[in-house]
Amino acid sequence: MQMQSVSKAHTSLVSSLGVDGRILTMLVVLAVVWTVFQILTMGQPGQFLSPQNLWNLSVQTAVVGIMVGGMVMVIVTRQIDLSVGSVLGFSGMIMALIQTVPPLGWGGNWLLALLAGLLLGALIGAFQGYWVAYWGVPAFVVTLAGLLIFRNATFIVASGRTIGPLNDNFKVLGGGLNGSIGEFWTWVVGLAVMAYIVYQALTNRNRRIKNGLPVRPMWAEVVVNGALLALTLAFVLVMNAFPYPGTNVPRGMPVPVLITLIVLFVLNWVALNTRFGRYVFAIGGNPEAALLAGINVKRMLVAVFALMGMLAALAGAVQAARLNFVTNSMGNLLELDVIAAAVIGGTALAGGSGTIVGAALGALLMSSLRSGMVLMGLPTEWQNVVLGTVLLAAVIWNSVYLRSRR
Amino acid sequence: MTPLVEMRNISLRFGGNQALDNVSVNLYPGEVVGLLGHNGAGKSTLIKVLSGAYRADSGQIWVNGQEVQIRTPQDAQAQGIETIYQTLALADNLDAVANVFLGREKVRGVRLDEDIMELEARKTLDRLRVKIPSLRLPVAQMSGGQRQTVAIGRAIYFKARCLIMDEPTAALGPEETQKVHQLIKALKAEGVGIFLISHDLHDVFDLADRITVMKNGRLVGTVYTQDVTHDDVLGMIIGGVMPKNARPADQPAPRA
Numbered sequence: 001m002q003m004q005s006v007s008k009a010h011t012s013l014v015s016s017l018g019v020d021g022r023i024l025t026m027l028v029v030l031a032v033v034w035t036v037f038q039i040l041t042m043g044q045p046g047q048f049l050s051p052q053n054l055w056n057l058s059v060q061t062a063v064v065g066i067m068v069g070g071m072v073m074v075i076v077t078r079q080i081d082l083s084v085g086s087v088l089g090f091s092g093m094i095m096a097l098i099q100t101v102p103p104l105g106w107g108g109n110w111l112l113a114l115l116a117g118l119l120l121g122a123l124i125g126a127f128q129g130y131w132v133a134y135w136g137v138p139a140f141v142v143t144l145a146g147l148l149i150f151r152n153a154t155f156i157v158a159s160g161r162t163i164g165p166l167n168d169n170f171k172v173l174g175g176g177l178n179g180s181i182g183e184f185w186t187w188v189v190g191l192a193v194m195a196y197i198v199y200q201a202l203t204n205r206n207r208r209i210k211n212g213l214p215v216r217p218m219w220a221e222v223v224v225n226g227a228l229l230a231l232t233l234a235f236v237l238v239m240n241a242f243p244y245p246g247t248n249v250p251r252g253m254p255v256p257v258l259i260t261l262i263v264l265f266v267l268n269w270v271a272l273n274t275r276f277g278r279y280v281f282a283i284g285g286n287p288e289a290a291l292l293a294g295i296n297v298k299r300m301l302v303a304v305f306a307l308m309g310m311l312a313a314l315a316g317a318v319q320a321a322r323l324n325f326v327t328n329s330m331g332n333l334l335e336l337d338v339i340a341a342a343v344i345g346g347t348a349l350a351g352g353s354g355t356i357v358g359a360a361l362g363a364l365l366m367s368s369l370r371s372g373m374v375l376m377g378l379p380t381e382w383q384n385v386v387l388g389t390v391l392l393a394a395v396i397w398n399s400v401y402l403r404s405r406r
Numbered sequence: 407m408t409p410l411v412e413m414r415n416i417s418l419r420f421g422g423n424q425a426l427d428n429v430s431v432n433l434y435p436g437e438v439v440g441l442l443g444h445n446g447a448g449k450s451t452l453i454k455v456l457s458g459a460y461r462a463d464s465g466q467i468w469v470n471g472q473e474v475q476i477r478t479p480q481d482a483q484a485q486g487i488e489t490i491y492q493t494l495a496l497a498d499n500l501d502a503v504a505n506v507f508l509g510r511e512k513v514r515g516v517r518l519d520e521d522i523m524e525l526e527a528r529k530t531l532d533r534l535r536v537k538i539p540s541l542r543l544p545v546a547q548m549s550g551g552q553r554q555t556v557a558i559g560r561a562i563y564f565k566a567r568c569l570i571m572d573e574p575t576a577a578l579g580p581e582e583t584q585k586v587h588q589l590i591k592a593l594k595a596e597g598v599g600i601f602l603i604s605h606d607l608h609d610v611f612d613l614a615d616r617i618t619v620m621k622n623g624r625l626v627g628t629v630y631t632q633d634v635t636h637d638d639v640l641g642m643i644i645g646g647v648m649p650k651n652a653r654p655a656d657q658p659a660p661r662a
Contacts, residue, residue, distance in 0.1 A: 211521045273517050278500075282508055285497035292459060292495045293509030294480045352499040 017224055018216045022346035022401055026361040033365065037372035048372055051241035055251070058239070059175045059322070061367040062256035063088075064337050066315040068359045069267035070308035071342045076284040077304055078351030079132060079139040083146030084312040084338055087124050088331035090150040091117040092316030096163040096326040099170060110170035117313045124150065125309020126302050133301035147335065155328040164325030174321030175254030183240050186252035190236035194229050201225045256318045263311065268356040280304060284352035340387070341366050344394040348402060365390075408471040410435045410599040411487070411568050416455055416465035425451045426462065427623045430656070433568060433599040438590065440614030440631070441603045442643055448623040449603050450492075453570050456601075457489035458482035469568075483510075486567035490574060492603075494557040498546035502538060503527045505545055506560045530563045531555060536585055551582030558589065569593065572603045587613060607636050616655050621646045628655045 037048035095117035131137045240250040271277035282290040320326045345362025347354030373383045409432040418426040454460040458479040469485045506527045512519040536555040575583040619626040619642040626642045629652040638649035
């Protein structure tokens with residue numbers, strides 16, 4: 001009896017924070033994983049919680065992080081996209097060809113290459129979405145075909161060659177030696193984010209009070225926003241604690257990480273604050289109700305797939321810029337990482353349920369596990385066994401969580 | 407008096423099946439018309455033609471004495487015709503506010519105006535006198551009565567002139583059923599016309615002014631509730647025969 005009342009008080013305390021329980025769980029799991037890896041790698045030159053390793057970790061999360069928000073939307077609408085790894089490779093290859101092969105390549109048309117690549121990705125996504133939405137072909141089949149087609153189209157357009165080196169301006173996207181924004185701009189971004197957090201918290205609360213709507217308790221407001229501010233500050237400090245080799249000059253935030261954060265912020269805002277986002281969830285919750293409510297479900301599906309394709313192309317640009325050379329296997333099997341990150345982050349494959357923030361944490365958890373296991377010298381086979389187990393555990397936990405809330 | 411809604415000679419085929427065969431019904435302001443018939447008699451199909459979910463092959467729809475084209479659910483809503491489906495057509499993963507406004511969200515710029523929607527939803531749902539503690543929980547976590555309230559709130563918020571209710575009490579307990587009955591009477595008093603589809607004869611006799619019966623996609627006939635007994639209506643549903651001494655009720659005179 002005592003136990004029960006304690007756990008009930010605990011639940012209501014957590015729920016008055018107004019934060020999704022699955023996201024809190026993810027944060028706790030991440031904290032545990034990071035602590036365990038730190039203990040296991042303590043004393044090593046690049047121990048897990050060193051600025052160097054965390055900086056690298058952020059770059060390693062970027063490619064999946066850019067795509068995972070799009071995958072959440074695809075899965076929430078009860079669809080799937082298996083082609084993202086291939087679309088990433090294909091559009092990356094096209095971007096590499098445009099900036100290296102004459103006549104376009106003379107003078108390094110890196111911006112044209114980037115824009116063409118993004119457009120190509122969006123068109124491929126829209127094309128796949130068209131068959132799903134207007135012809136009722138299962139997305140699994142359409143995008144499985146896309147996986148085959150674009151993986152091999154990548155080989156065909158480059159005649160099997162590896163294309164590079166890429167334009168120096170383009171390579172900034174990858175976060176290499178010139179690919180960070182420096183100490184000053186990292187502070188600017190960090191402080192802007194912190195100002196935004198405070199501004200949002202204050203205006204939202206005041207507006208709700210003015211309108212006579214319920215608000216969460218003041219202490220919860222302070223705890224949640226305080227935690228967000230502390231995380232932002234910690235992030236800035238870590239990014240500025242990793243210097244260029246042989247100097248004391250901090251690198252600051254890598255460009256791909258900045259891109260990832262912007263993409264995730266925008267997608268999260270769209271998902272929560274716009275009709276588009278609302279309709280994505282409505283379609284996933286009850287497609288028939290969405291249709292009867294006058295939502296153009298078909299057009300929405302095409303748009304969601306187009307968005308996913310464009311994000312895959314953006315991730316392709318980052319990956320290509322990071323590697324400097326595009327091979328025809330770039331992005332191979334990456335679709336599995338993206339889907340796994342979305343699912344670990346609480347996205348239900350049945351549709352209708354998922355968060356961008358959760359999925360971003362899912363991507364971070366996956367790359368944390370991989371990074372930690374690499375530091376410990378675990379062979380790739382064992383890394384994949386562990387990641388598979390985590391994926392399974394996450395799905396089971398997620399379905400238990402959803403069932404408990406019915 | 408002009409009927410609020412008139413469906414004239416509606417026919418619709420699905421493949422080889424004549425789902426609706428030359429069906430005509432009408433509805434006056436402040437009136438409840440019970441729509442009865444076996445499963446597959448065509449009630450729901452007829453209603454879906456009126457609510458814009460299906461398009462008839464032939465026939466006309468008149469609203470307030472004007473012929474209108476209803477091709478989509480939005481066309482119907484623009485005419486003040488709102489439908490509460492038997493399945494409720496709620497997105498279970500969204501909260502009550504999102505469901506009330508689904509497809510017709512209030513926005514400022516591109517941003518959803520959640521505060522206004524929450525306030526308006528609260529006002530509307532309070533009118534229905536079913537307690538809903540939090541409007542911000544997914545409707546999947548609500549009771550049958552609360553979900554029904556959300557579905558009805560959705561219809562009445564947008565000032566329905568004609569309300570279509572498909573089995574509104576089928577999933578409810580006695581107390582909640584009673585509340586829906588009160589609500590129907592209140593809406594009727596406000597001049598809203600209601601098509602009520604129900605399997606429950608008691609419901610229909612309690613609420614309806616007229617009763618329209620369908621069988622195999624055809625109209626059996628329309629009678630005044632006060633002219634007939636339960637057995638008469640069962641005879642219409644099962645045998646497809648009109649009771650002997652019922653006045654014709656297809657073109658009712660204005661009521662005193």
